[in-house]
Amino acid sequence: MGLSEVDPTFIQELQHRPKPALIEAHGIPQIDLSPFINSSPANTNTPAAIHDLVDQIRDACTNWGFFQVINHGVPMERRERIQSAAKRFFDLPAEEKRKVKRDEANPLGYYDTEHTKNVRDWKEVFDFMVDVPTVLPACYESDDEETTEYPNQWPLHPPELREACEEYVKDVQKLSNKLLELISLSLNLPANRFEPFFKDQTTFVRLNHYPPCLAPDLALGVGRHKDAGALTILAQDDVGGLEVKRKTDGEWIFVKPTPNAFIINVGDIIQVWSNDAYESVEHRVRVNFTRERFSIPFFVNPAHYTVVEPLAELTNEQNPARYEGYNWGKFFVTRKNSNFKKLDVENIQIYQFKKRDEGKIDDVVSRVENVVI
Numbered sequence: 001m002g003l004s005e006v007d008p009t010f011i012q013e014l015q016h017r018p019k020p021a022l023i024e025a026h027g028i029p030q031i032d033l034s035p036f037i038n039s040s041p042a043n044t045n046t047p048a049a050i051h052d053l054v055d056q057i058r059d060a061c062t063n064w065g066f067f068q069v070i071n072h073g074v075p076m077e078r079r080e081r082i083q084s085a086a087k088r089f090f091d092l093p094a095e096e097k098r099k100v101k102r103d104e105a106n107p108l109g110y111y112d113t114e115h116t117k118n119v120r121d122w123k124e125v126f127d128f129m130v131d132v133p134t135v136l137p138a139c140y141e142s143d144d145e146e147t148t149e150y151p152n153q154w155p156l157h158p159p160e161l162r163e164a165c166e167e168y169v170k171d172v173q174k175l176s177n178k179l180l181e182l183i184s185l186s187l188n189l190p191a192n193r194f195e196p197f198f199k200d201q202t203t204f205v206r207l208n209h210y211p212p213c214l215a216p217d218l219a220l221g222v223g224r225h226k227d228a229g230a231l232t233i234l235a236q237d238d239v240g241g242l243e244v245k246r247k248t249d250g251e252w253i254f255v256k257p258t259p260n261a262f263i264i265n266v267g268d269i270i271q272v273w274s275n276d277a278y279e280s281v282e283h284r285v286r287v288n289f290t291r292e293r294f295s296i297p298f299f300v301n302p303a304h305y306t307v308v309e310p311l312a313e314l315t316n317e318q319n320p321a322r323y324e325g326y327n328w329g330k331f332f333v334t335r336k337n338s339n340f341k342k343l344d345v346e347n348i349q350i351y352q353f354k355k356r357d358e359g360k361i362d363d364v365v366s367r368v369e370n371v372v373i
């Protein structure tokens with residue numbers, strides 16, 4: 001089989017191709033959430049254990065932007081059920097899947113043409129919103145205030161997919177709330193500081209399927225990117241493929257699958273809220289020649305009307321706000337409408353809201369990197 005069989009739209013530029021050798025050493029931190037998930041006032045050890053947990057979260061967010069959690073409270077059966085329903089869905093013939101295909105009018109449902117930094121990803125996905133209904137701006141133009149509901153498109157086959165998804169999100173939602181509390185505590189804020197932002201959340205879930213690839217050295221399942229939302233809670237199967245860019249040296253580190261763990265990463269919104277104390281870290285997905293892979297990210301996003309800006313408690317004269325506020329709904333709709341096709345211009349990124357007098361070297365570097373599309 002020649003490489004000529006791989007459509008050139010999938011081929012990464014030389015410097016972005018995966019390296020043949022995997023680097024696994026000293027992977028992302030693993031955090032045991034049992035003190036927080038099982039906390040009860042009767043347990044006198046709890047405050048110290050929670051204090052320790054909050055310290056671990058702070059270290060992980062500062063040094064990696066990524067961590068894995070175990071003893072997280074989401075039952076394994078729920079996860080197995082959504083994983084097998086997802087497999088049954090993606091196993092269907094293309095014409096069946098296309099019955100729930102996304103289009104310009106509805107960005108939810110099935111599609112297989114997502115582009116990251118203008119290179120096509122080797123994957124197919126199915127997206128659905130967690131809250132029904134979810135309200136978002138009707139269009140991305142900043143002066144248009146019209147909103148609309150984003151309806152989920154559930155396929156008829158497999159019939160169990162919808163319920164498996166709806167049950168799964170109930171449990172992951174609880175985990176999401178706990179993680180937001182822990183992250184808030186780790187920034188020395190009250191546990192419920194983020195809660196109001198999520199009252200009308202725009203959280204969504206993606207079922208990812210990465211088929212085996214003829215040229216895993218040239219293409220990526222998902223090209224390098226940062227997640228735009230607040231937090232991502234990812235379930236990956238036992239195949240592996242996720243790589244995280246290590247902050248200390250920029251090396252791509254393979255995230256070895258841990259059965260039943262979730263991988264957590266802070267997204268761009270927490271970066272902005274924390275005024276860069278926590279950074280949203282780049283990651284990507286490699287594919288392989290023989291095995292298909294499934295993953296399920298739960299993207300925790302605030303209400304569409306949220307103006308994302310550094311939190312007042314985390315800024316002062318010595319540490320002034322590094323970003324201008326931006327409207328999350330407009331940002332989200334712009335991204336969502338553009339990712340599934342090749343663009344003529346660069347996609348929207350948070351550095352565009354970085355204040356101009358912040359002319360630090362790393363800022364300039366990230367600006368240059370981001371314009372390579």
Ligand SMILES: O=C(O)CCC(=O)C(=O)O
Nearest residue numbers: 208222236242285295297
């Ligand atoms: O499949 C994975 O491991 C990660 C997917 C991802 O990064 C994304 O969908 O944003």
Ligand SMILES: [Fe+2]
Nearest residue numbers: 225226227283
């Ligand atoms: Fe991601």
